[in-house]
Amino acid sequence: MSAEPTSYRATPVVAGTGQGRALVLGAPLSFWGGYDAQAGRIVEPGHPQQGMSLAGRVLLMAHAKGSSSSSSVLAEAIRQRTGPAAIVMCSRDLIIGVGCIVASELYGRHVPIAAVDEATWLALSRLPDGLRLRVEVDDERGSIVSDQRA
Template identity: 45%
Template structure:
């Protein structure tokens, strides 16, 4: 899917802005929802929920892909603090509206001047992005509501090549 309406040219995925900004990093596609409050370490950005499939993974500088978050409204303050400390995601891509995640990114933008985009994609986007886990994504989310995600063709530096899935 492409969208020539985003600044910088065509996008591999088009979406709607929940929080404006721009960011780039390796995709981290979560297979289950995550609570920032209790599920991540606010000082390191690591996933500490022992029952989460991506336990031990780092959010820091990654483009986080998940359907929605799980849990407490306090997650917004944890996300804002992670963004301030430089251990939060570079961008968040959701497939369901999530006011808690958007509020955390908006609070970080307002309080700390750090603009981490939060983008709403269509319902099937996370499974399509899951096949590209580890690839560098650049996210642009405009104040006009239009957003786009552009993917590199190769995995981000320092990450193993993505596995090939059967067609």
Template identity: 50%
Template sequence: MHRLGGVRPRRPRRKPVGRLVTGVSGRALVLDEPLSLWGGMDPTTGELIDAHHPQRGARLTGRVVVMPSGRGSSSSASVLAEAVRARTAPAAILLGEPDLILAIGSAVAEELYGVAVPIVVLPADRLAAIRDGTALLIGRDGSVKTA
């Protein structure tokens, strides 16, 4: 076997490709409890289907979903990406703490379909100040303003 002097051949570097995420807007849907998209959202309709969630039956499509955190299941990433494909995804998701699974779902959707769902983490006091139905504008820098 031919050795390369202990140096592995380098893979060609891919030039990073990115999209400028433009601002999105929508009416706030403030959830009383965290939600797992896996088993909690029907990606074909955008409906909240978790039988135990207080807002079962609400539509997430085009809304700015506001919740303290996500709730488990790594499969939530695939549900979010599928909702983007089906055009039933929320306009954005505002959280009180980071959620890697939702961020991955948004990144996968952007890679596959060219659309990312903005995921923004806000301090608890700012999150609590958002009222259900409030028109919100999410800037490309992650800023959140009332529209």
């Protein structure tokens, strides 16, 4: 049985378009000390997704944590193509936003960030791991489209 793609509204944080397989984090992540930008893996001890790669994924992370240095680690991961293709958050985060903006300005690599409300976050966090998502964000609106076709 196949289903039509589902679209979710989002608030723009950083403009761009990105797509990939979804990865819902089970806990917040600090890129500073918690992510190896060169290897492209979560290295934070005890993190539920420790050892997983964010490369080319649509990262669903409700909230970030950690140091302002997370911006530089995220920008470097994006430069090296070991970072996410797009980020969806429940809370806007300036530090994560700066990392994506820096990567866009310095390296010409664009990773959009969209923020969603609690109800949308709940729906997105229940999608099957690895489902393909497309995140489209401009200055006025954002959308997240899931392709639920079997």
